[in-house]
Amino acid sequence: MSFWSRLINVFRGDSLSREILEEYKAHVADAVAQGLDPLDAQRNFGPTLSRLDVSRDFRLIPWLDSVRGDAVFAWRQLRKTPLISLAAILSIGLALGACASAFRLIDALLLRPLPVDHAERLFVLSHEVIETVDGMPLTNDFFAYPIFRRLRASVKQQAELIAISYVSRIDVTYGTNADVEKANQQYVSGWMFSALGLHPALGRVFSEDDDKTPGAHPYAVLSYAYWQSRFGGDPQVIGRAFHVGADTYRIIGVAQAPFTGTETGTTTDIFIPTMMMKNNATERSDYEPFRAFVKLKRRFDRAIVHDRLDTIFHVWLREYAKTFRTVSGQEIQAYVNQKLLMNSAGAGVSKLQADYGRPLVVLGILVSVVLVIACLNIANVMFVKAAARSREMALRISIGAGPGRLVQLVLLESALLSCAGAVTAGAFAWWSAPFMVKMISSPVAPAQLILSTDWRVLGFCAGITCAVTLLLCLPTALRVSAAEPVNALKGDTLRSRNRFTYSLIAAQAAFCFLVLFVGTLFITGLDRLLKQPLGFSPDHVLTLETLTTTPVNAVFWEQVADRLRALPGVKAVALSEWPLLTGESWNNLVSVKGAPASPLRSYFLSISPSWRQVMGIPLLEGKDFRPSDRTPGSAIVNSAFVKEYLGSGGPIGKSFDMVTFGGSRLSFRIVGLVADARYRDVREPMRPVAYVPFTAAYTRATFIVRTIGDNPLARATDLRREIIRARSDFHVGNIRTQDELVQSHTVRERLLAILASFFGTVALLLAGVGLYGTLNYAVLQRQREIGIRIAVGAKPGSIAIHMAETAFSVVLLGAGVGLALGMTASRYIESLLFDVKATDVWALGIPGITILMLALVASTPAAIRAARIDPATTLRAE
Amino acid sequence: MPKSDKLQGSLEVLILKVLSRRPNIHGYAIITAIRQVSAEVLQVEDGSLYPALHRMEQAGWIRAKWSARDAGDRRRVYELTRAGHKQLAQDEVRWQSVTLAINRVLRMV
Numbered sequence: 001m002s003f004w005s006r007l008i009n010v011f012r013g014d015s016l017s018r019e020i021l022e023e024y025k026a027h028v029a030d031a032v033a034q035g036l037d038p039l040d041a042q043r044n045f046g047p048t049l050s051r052l053d054v055s056r057d058f059r060l061i062p063w064l065d066s067v068r069g070d071a072v073f074a075w076r077q078l079r080k081t082p083l084i085s086l087a088a089i090l091s092i093g094l095a096l097g098a099c100a101s102a103f104r105l106i107d108a109l110l111l112r113p114l115p116v117d118h119a120e121r122l123f124v125l126s127h128e129v130i131e132t133v134d135g136m137p138l139t140n141d142f143f144a145y146p147i148f149r150r151l152r153a154s155v156k157q158q159a160e161l162i163a164i165s166y167v168s169r170i171d172v173t174y175g176t177n178a179d180v181e182k183a184n185q186q187y188v189s190g191w192m193f194s195a196l197g198l199h200p201a202l203g204r205v206f207s208e209d210d211d212k213t214p215g216a217h218p219y220a221v222l223s224y225a226y227w228q229s230r231f232g233g234d235p236q237v238i239g240r241a242f243h244v245g246a247d248t249y250r251i252i253g254v255a256q257a258p259f260t261g262t263e264t265g266t267t268t269d270i271f272i273p274t275m276m277m278k279n280n281a282t283e284r285s286d287y288e289p290f291r292a293f294v295k296l297k298r299r300f301d302r303a304i305v306h307d308r309l310d311t312i313f314h315v316w317l318r319e320y321a322k323t324f325r326t327v328s329g330q331e332i333q334a335y336v337n338q339k340l341l342m343n344s345a346g347a348g349v350s351k352l353q354a355d356y357g358r359p360l361v362v363l364g365i366l367v368s369v370v371l372v373i374a375c376l377n378i379a380n381v382m383f384v385k386a387a388a389r390s391r392e393m394a395l396r397i398s399i400g401a402g403p404g405r406l407v408q409l410v411l412l413e414s415a416l417l418s419c420a421g422a423v424t425a426g427a428f429a430w431w432s433a434p435f436m437v438k439m440i441s442s443p444v445a446p447a448q449l450i451l452s453t454d455w456r457v458l459g460f461c462a463g464i465t466c467a468v469t470l471l472l473c474l475p476t477a478l479r480v481s482a483a484e485p486v487n488a489l490k491g492d493t494l495r496s497r498n499r500f501t502y503s504l505i506a507a508q509a510a511f512c513f514l515v516l517f518v519g520t521l522f523i524t525g526l527d528r529l530l531k532q533p534l535g536f537s538p539d540h541v542l543t544l545e546t547l548t549t550t551p552v553n554a555v556f557w558e559q560v561a562d563r564l565r566a567l568p569g570v571k572a573v574a575l576s577e578w579p580l581l582t583g584e585s586w587n588n589l590v591s592v593k594g595a596p597a598s599p600l601r602s603y604f605l606s607i608s609p610s611w612r613q614v615m616g617i618p619l620l621e622g623k624d625f626r627p628s629d630r631t632p633g634s635a636i637v638n639s640a641f642v643k644e645y646l647g648s649g650g651p652i653g654k655s656f657d658m659v660t661f662g663g664s665r666l667s668f669r670i671v672g673l674v675a676d677a678r679y680r681d682v683r684e685p686m687r688p689v690a691y692v693p694f695t696a697a698y699t700r701a702t703f704i705v706r707t708i709g710d711n712p713l714a715r716a717t718d719l720r721r722e723i724i725r726a727r728s729d730f731h732v733g734n735i736r737t738q739d740e741l742v743q744s745h746t747v748r749e750r751l752l753a754i755l756a757s758f759f760g761t762v763a764l765l766l767a768g769v770g771l772y773g774t775l776n777y778a779v780l781q782r783q784r785e786i787g788i789r790i791a792v793g794a795k796p797g798s799i800a801i802h803m804a805e806t807a808f809s810v811v812l813l814g815a816g817v818g819l820a821l822g823m824t825a826s827r828y829i830e831s832l833l834f835d836v837k838a839t840d841v842w843a844l845g846i847p848g849i850t851i852l853m854l855a856l857v858a859s860t861p862a863a864i865r866a867a868r869i870d871p872a873t874t875l876r877a878e
Numbered sequence: 879m880p881k882s883d884k885l886q887g888s889l890e891v892l893i894l895k896v897l898s899r900r901p902n903i904h905g906y907a908i909i910t911a912i913r914q915v916s917a918e919v920l921q922v923e924d925g926s927l928y929p930a931l932h933r934m935e936q937a938g939w940i941r942a943k944w945s946a947r948d949a950g951d952r953r954r955v956y957e958l959t960r961a962g963h964k965q966l967a968q969d970e971v972r973w974q975s976v977t978l979a980i981n982r983v984l985r986m987v
Binding site for chain 1: 904905906910923924925926928929932933935936951952953954
């Protein structure tokens, strides 16, 4: 009989038995028909039921049949207490789903290899300045092209070096009258495709010949995904032209799916050869736009290649440092002593990874801890239920069930729970992982994380479901397999059981404290970050970044601003090169009275005369720019600037030089002093800023519009239309509110705080339910004992206090362990916290008080119940 | 008279032999055949036939099907498979050599 028919027979056990019995009966009937007495015929046949068992075992798969039987039994057990089972499934589902979705994100961001040939042989170079001014090592992933070219030549035998720029969001037009649209573009070495083993899906991809002469290769390769979404997979796309500003590119091919660049979290739509980068980017050494990827020819050459690159890099650093004229000796030393790092880039390299890698791992650990709490709760319930069934178990052992069989029964019950939980979790993770991606995406840095469900995710989910199953059944299984039937039938020893449930409660309290502690750290950090003074008022301010194809004089920019001022709903309009807090900056060294430049750089920003007022930055001394002010010439500085470079005495009328990287000096006279305002980042201390007049010709500038009404974005369409109507060569790019820009700096902190407080609440709830259930059950168990105590004169109050005492000591013990865990963990997360230490009063006090409140609330019902026990009723019931 | 337990091993070869001569018969007919051909010497306990049949079925030597006689009255009938024929040939050879050996010992002077 085949395996399949035996497998099928497992699931039709009853009809199988009927069939076999029918055969037996027919046999006896035949014997009777032959003239035998029915009783004799039956006796000749022998014992029917034991024969049936033997026959059944031949016709199905015995072990599977016992599993099926136990599963059915376990299902009935769960159905007996539907509410508890549902709560168990939901709490496991939530925690498991959170783990799964955290892992999905971790996988997509950090683990999944790039879809390239031998991703494990791909590395990326970075250089690290160790001796910095503030003592924090500064890592930079980007390189100038000349040094890249030299590095590439030095390891030609062992590896291929590939230059890949950051991804920029560009404005593209297909055809002359077509609308402008956004696309992600990346400059890549022509040999990238062949080095990564990527073939064209259509047309051809770049070769080394497409990346030789600056400005001579106006070609583009599309990513497959972009080709599909933008062109619907139209093969006619080859040869089509598109415009970016004044430049025209021709599409020569589509790269094979699913490659969308090396920047995990950003999908590249258009690849362009590095030689097409503007501003002489491939010839200059002072401009670092490229990541340098290393694709080894053989895996084991890593150390050799790294050594060789390191040597060449330092030769170049020493050479190049000789060209520095304005830099102090100490800085030159730090520059020359940089370290060259070569890290794995198999999963791609991106800012998103750097920003969110660690937070995601922390969140993953946090939700795992919540999962453990949920599991401990349910393990406790199962343990108590098994204790209630100890007589049944003892009976099973007495009639011959081995410990293995009983463990199987318990295992199946927990497997049912965890599998049901896993199904819930799957639904939850399906929804929550994309939701998280949306949360970490900001208008400044949109996150496009490809969330595919691959074998790693499925394996992780299967593994964690197994772990949950084991965790759920372990305490009960240990107990059941060690059970002595005699003891169980006589009545179990209560003491050891209680000690065990209390240690589970202590463990829960410990984990709960850990989650609360970490959550409090994140929330306190966010709170302090949000309380950082901005120095300007971002509300109702809309920023419209505007681009032109050729430089346009400031006078014409101002004319457009005048037209915007006339629109309804507009209070004031100003111009600057870019908005505050986009992360963009222009910085230079500053020298006062011809002295050598100070090591700390100052930020610079070109602003129109009304800018300060529109931004709401207070004027402390002097006056705003007038239209007659020019760059170089007049400057407005902030307080930090005065403190850093000028010292005491009124700054108005004093002069300073802006020292460019090449060493040239531009002179400025200070006409105004303004209060400090954030420029690039809200985390750094207030830095020196010099504002200079917006008077040159610009290809890009931003209209800063203070609007009337609640939602500044409501004005966006009108403003954009008015700009285009005023100047047909103006094109409006990003439109963002200043509030959005400010908030984009705290996305990570907000995400961590929101999720940590959510899971903190879940952990608290689970631990509370666990404690409540255990205490209540303990009172029920000790009803008789308490009844006797009260009968012989114990006061109800002291009974209640005794119960509460037990709860508190268990919770306090747990909290102590949790504190130790939290202190250890805090070292790992300190880099994610803004201005908070683990020893902070708030960070310790809030979780401590919360968990004590929890113990109080959860133990009150049990204490009241214990105090209300009526000895007469209880003793009579016995 | 040998009891069924002492026929362990030999029961299977007997069943195979019977089925090779008379395919598609049910359990009662197999037992009757063994009894008749052996002139009532070999008595098999009726019930022990079925576990043996089911084991052989699982081993793939025989296959079973239900054959209806009248409405609501059906019998499970068995026949040899190719593997069953091969098994029978092997068992017959082994049985012959064993009995021959035993006879030699018994004839020892």
